[in-house]
Amino acid sequence: KLADLRGLQSGTLQLAVVTTAKYFIPHLIGDFYEQHPQLDIRFRVGNRRQIIERTAEDEDDFYVFSHPPDNPDLELVEFLPNRLLAIAPEKHPLAGRTGVPLEEFAQCPFLRREEGSGTRHAIERFLQRQGIELNVRMTIESNEAIKHAVMSGLGVSILSEHTLSFGGSAGLAILDVQELPIETRWYLARRRSRPLSPAAREFLDYARRLGEAPLESGLGLPPQ
Numbered sequence: 001k002l003a004d005l006r007g008l009q010s011g012t013l014q015l016a017v018v019t020t021a022k023y024f025i026p027h028l029i030g031d032f033y034e035q036h037p038q039l040d041i042r043f044r045v046g047n048r049r050q051i052i053e054r055t056a057e058d059e060d061d062f063y064v065f066s067h068p069p070d071n072p073d074l075e076l077v078e079f080l081p082n083r084l085l086a087i088a089p090e091k092h093p094l095a096g097r098t099g100v101p102l103e104e105f106a107q108c109p110f111l112r113r114e115e116g117s118g119t120r121h122a123i124e125r126f127l128q129r130q131g132i133e134l135n136v137r138m139t140i141e142s143n144e145a146i147k148h149a150v151m152s153g154l155g156v157s158i159l160s161e162h163t164l165s166f167g168g169s170a171g172l173a174i175l176d177v178q179e180l181p182i183e184t185r186w187y188l189a190r191r192r193s194r195p196l197s198p199a200a201r202e203f204l205d206y207a208r209r210l211g212e213a214p215l216e217s218g219l220g221l222p223p224q
């Protein structure tokens with residue numbers, strides 16, 4: 001018990017999260033850190049593929065995905081929903097229309113994420129099920145850059161609502177497209193075989209409690 005306490009006072013906690021989770025995980029860490037200010041917390045951000053690679057190397061205590069790999073070595077805790085919304089520039093002809101057919105949206109020049117992105121993976125899986133192909137104009141390796149490219153009129157896209165709520169969305173319209181948004185959610189993952197340090201155990205308990213409670217409150221997330 002005493003050793004645990006010491007571990008908690010001087011331990012490290014390593015997290016690696018996908019890009020869409022980088023907005024809300026810091027809020028979660030903020031509350032946790034207040035209770036454990038001595039901890040050395042390391043926080044990394046990457047796309048889905050990069051984070052999967054880190055799980056394979058057993059690099060971190062925890063990982064956050066919205067599309068966790070199908071890997072029985074990982075234990076998952078469910079978090080709040082992460083909806084992927086269709087966006088266009090404010091003056092786009094589809095902006096303000098209701099029930100836009102997915103086929104019509106898919107014809108617009110589309111800005112997509114790079115290969116390895118979980119956002120792209122979710123969009124492709126969804127469209128494949130619908131039997132629809134996108135009209136891809138450009139591949140861009142960042143949610144923020146896509147958002148700004150859409151604002152500047154380069155095309156339309158589908159991004160996590162959390163990407164849109166943070167950092168401003170002036171000049172953007174969220175489109176009402178049939179079958180959208182794509183409903184996903186975040187998961188906290190850890191390798192079952194990795195020994196839980198006192199700090200990791202504490203964080204896991206904390207995350208489980210949050211996973212059971214509605215996360216929107218208290219995390220600094222804007223209302224939906």
Ligand code: PGA
Binds near residue numbers: 066117
């Ligand atoms: P990514 O993250 O698109 O940066 O991989 C998204 C996710 O998996 O939600």
